[in-house]
Structure formats: C-alpha cells, structure tokens
Amino acid sequence: MLTANNGDIASFVRELNRFECRLSVTDKIWDIVMPIDGGRWTCIAVQKYRDTYYLHGSDRKLATLEYTAGQDLRTADAAWSMSGAFDTETSMRRWKELIAHARKWLTRVTRDWMQANRLVEFEYPLSLRLGTVPGRIVRELVPDIYDIARELGARKTRQVIDLVESGQFLGGSATEVETMTANRYFEYCRIAYIAAARKEDKVDKTLSGRAMYERYADRRDEGLLAIDSDSETEFADWLDGRHPKRTQGGHPWEIKRGGNTTHIDLSVYRPRYSSDKGYIIELSGESFSRMVETLKMLLTIKAAGMPISIANPEGVRHRLVGSDQIGIVPEDEYLHRANQQFDKRDRVFDVMHLSDLGRKKRKILPFIRWQPLPVLMPKR
Numbered sequence: 293m294l295t296a297n298n299g300d301i302a303s304f305v306r307e308l309n310r311f312e313c314r315l316s317v318t319d320k321i322w323d324i325v326m327p328i329d330g331g332r333w334t335c336i337a338v339q340k341y342r343d344t345y346y347l348h349g350s351d352r353k354l355a356t357l358e359y360t361a362g363q364d365l366r367t368a369d370a371a372w373s374m375s376g377a378f379d380t381e382t383s384m385r386r387w388k389e390l391i392a393h394a395r396k397w398l399t400r401v402t403r404d405w406m407q408a409n410r411l412v413e414f415e416y417p418l419s420l421r422l423g424t425v426p427g428r429i430v431r432e433l434v435p436d437i438y439d440i441a442r443e444l445g446a447r448k449t450r451q452v453i454d455l456v457e458s459g460q461f462l463g464g465s466a467t468e469v470e471t472m473t474a475n476r477y478f479e480y481c482r483i484a485y486i487a488a489a490r491k492e493d494k495v496d497k498t499l500s501g502r503a504m505y506e507r508y509a510d511r512r513d514e515g516l517l518a519i520d521s522d523s524e525t526e527f528a529d530w531l532d533g534r535h536p537k538r539t540q541g542g543h544p545w546e547i548k549r550g551g552n553t554t555h556i557d558l559s560v561y562r563p564r565y566s567s568d569k570g571y572i573i574e575l576s577g578e579s580f581s582r583m584v585e586t587l588k589m590l591l592t593i594k595a596a597g598m599p600i601s602i603a604n605p606e607g608v609r610h611r612l613v614g615s616d617q618i619g620i621v622p623e624d625e626y627l628h629r630a631n632q633q634f635d636k637r638d639r640v641f642d643v644m645h646l647s648d649l650g651r652k653k654r655k656i657l658p659f660i661r662w663q664p665l666p667v668l669m670p671k672r
Contacts, residue, residue, distance in 0.1 A: 324394055333415070335350045419647065422620065425661070429656060433655055440584055481558060510544075575603065576603035627645070
C-alpha cells in the first residue's frame with residue numbers, strides 16, 4: 293500500500309513540478325495521457341490546491357487520491373469509500389501502479405517531449421477521447437437511436453419549431469401574465485398532466501388541478517398548498533418569500549418527479565429581477581427522456597390560450613431540426629451529466645459512447661470533431 297513515508301508520491305509531485313501546467317484560477321493542473329501495460333492507455337489529472345495535490349484517474353472505480361507533504365496519504369472520496377462505491381485498498385494499490393507508470397512517462401517526455409506527444413496523438417484510442425458529431429447525421433445513420441422529433445411526430449415538431457422561430461418565447465403577452473393565484477397555477481398543472489400522460493402514469497382526469505398536483509408532483513411544495521389558493525396577494529407574497537407559510541428546501545415546481553436531471557419543472561418567476569410585477573410561467577424538461585412530454589405540455593397549454601414559455605427555446609429547436617451536436621464520451625466515463633464537459637456553444641445536450649454507433653461507426657467517424665489532447669511539456 294502507498295504511504296507518504298515511502299517517497300513514491302513525494303518524488304512524483306516533485307518531478308511533476310518540472311512540467312508546465314494549466315491554471316484554474318490559482319489551482320495548478322497537470323493532465324497526463326500515458327501508455328500502460330499491454331498496449332493500454334489511461335490518463336490522470338493532478339490538481340494542486342494550496343499545498344495539497346489531488347490525483348484523479350479516468351477509471352471511474354478509482355478513488356481520488358489526496359496528498360499533502362508531511363501528512364498521511366489518503367483517498368479524498370472518503371464518503372464514497374464508506375458507501376462501498378470504492379475499494380480503498382484496491383484503489384491505493386492501483387494508484388501505486390499508475391504513479392510508477394507516470395514517473396516512467398515523465399522521464400520519457402523529458403528526453404524528447406515532442407516525440408512523446410506525437411505518440412499520444414497517433415496511438416491514443418478514439419474510444420477514450422472526447423468529441424462532437426452533428427446530431428442529424430447520427431440519427432439518420434443509426435435509426436435505433438432515440439429521436440425526439442420522431443417520437444413527438446412531424447406535425448407537433450413543426451409547431452414547436454415555428455413557435456421558436458416566430459419569437460414566441462422572447463417575452464411579452466405570449467409568456468407573461470399580470471396576475472397569478474395558486475389555483476391558476478394548478479390549472480396549468482392539470483393541463484400539463486393530461487397532455488403528457490404516459491400509460492404508466494395512470495392520470496385520473498376527473499381530479500382537479502390542485503388534487504393532481506398533490507398526487508403527482510414532488511410533494512415538497514414549500515407551503516404552496518397551505519396558502520389561500522384564490523388569493524393573488526398570498527401567491528405574490530409566497531413567490532417573493534414574504535408569506536409566513538413559505539418554507540425552503542423543497543421542489544415546488546417539480547410537477548413530474550425524476551432524478552436531478554430527469555424531472556419536469558413548471559416554474560413561475562418574475563419577468564425582471566427585483567420586480568414584483570407580472571409572472572412568467574416556464575416549462576423545463578431538457579433530459580432526452582422527458583423532452584417529448586415537456587413539448588406536449590407546451591403545445592397543449594398554448595392551445596388553451598394560456599401564456600407559457602420553455603427553458604432554452606433555441607436549444608429545443610436545435611434538437612428538433614438536428615443542428616445540435618451529440619457528445620462522444622470516453623468509454624470509461626459515465627454518461628450521466630457528461631454533457632457538462634462540453635462548452636455551451638457546442639450545443640451538446642445528449643451524449644453517447646463511440647461503441648454505441650455500432651456498425652455505422654466507420655461512416656460517422658469522418659464527421660466527429662475530436663477535442664485536442666493535452667500536450668505535456670517540460671518547463672523552459
């Protein structure tokens with residue numbers, strides 16, 4: 293097992309400080325892409341925050357290592373280790389192997405850094421790289437992949453596209469109302485539940501909007517159900533945080549339950565910061581698994597003549613017309629929230645592994661734009 297006393301980690305970070313790093317505010321970060329046994333490759337990132345080094349491995353089963361000179365070496369993921377997500381002993385043993393490989397690689401880079409980085413560019417597997425590919429191309433060539441536009445249907449897809457292109461969600465009477473009550477909000481909910489009902493939802497259409505909200509929403513309503521449902525004043529006070537029955541820590545807008553990124557919100561907020569006039573009602577369900585439901589809600593509420601908006605309308609249009617990008621994520625990484633690794637300008641909402649392209653991979657490869665690999669350089 294690695295210990296601070298045997299000097300392996302101390303020697304490694306001392307050698308690493310002879311190489312250029314990138315900065316994140318004042319943190320120093322070294323990205324090391326290197327070959328290991330059997331022709332395999334891996335990458336590790338070392339981040340220095342003040343006097344502590346954090347070692348992150350690309351292997352998702354590998355705990356993050358934390359090292360401070362003069363202190364015992366330990367895993368930074370203590371809570372995860374206790375939960376059984378990581379085997380601390382195995383992680384420490386694996387880190388010892390990786391640090392040995394890393395020190396050999398640093399020696400090789402020191403001898404000829406250009407040749408070493410050239411090897412990385414030619415030999416590092418595409419399956420471990422990060423890239424983007426036009427969504428329309430993937431959906432055309434891989435028909436089994438989930439397609440929001442196909443699931444929504446051609447007519448409704450065109451309706452949503454036309455709404456976005458006409459500027460319906462840029463503000464004004466199409467998205468704003470002057471007055472609001474809890475019961476009016478619950479009526480929005482009722483329309484939404486019926487419009488997007490799946491077979492497994494078993495929505496009882498005879499219920500009132502309030503009753504549907506009580507049954508199908510997140511249930512942590514922060515006091516919304518406790519106020520006078522017909523009072524404009526009480527709703528305004530509740531929304532603005534002045535009502536005595538307003539609590540915190542709930543999810544009052546989560547009308548369809550799900551995970552952190554897989555639920556649907558129907559939010560009410562003020563059109564302008566620090567204003568107590570008017571309201572915007574906005575739908576949000578950007579997960580690919582909830583977008584069709586969200587758009588069905590949008591169109592039905594719109595058809596009822598009620599002002600409504602949707603989060604990131606431009607992004608919705610990109611996904612429907614196919615001008616979005618699908619992110620290609622390394623095979624050793626989880627897909628959950630992996631789209632957050634990409635710049636917003638990349639228009640990446642959905643991600644996949646290269647292997648998910650199946651037999652069409654060869655046809656799609658020319659369209660993938662790979663993100664550049666880090667170049668490890670000795671200091672001048």
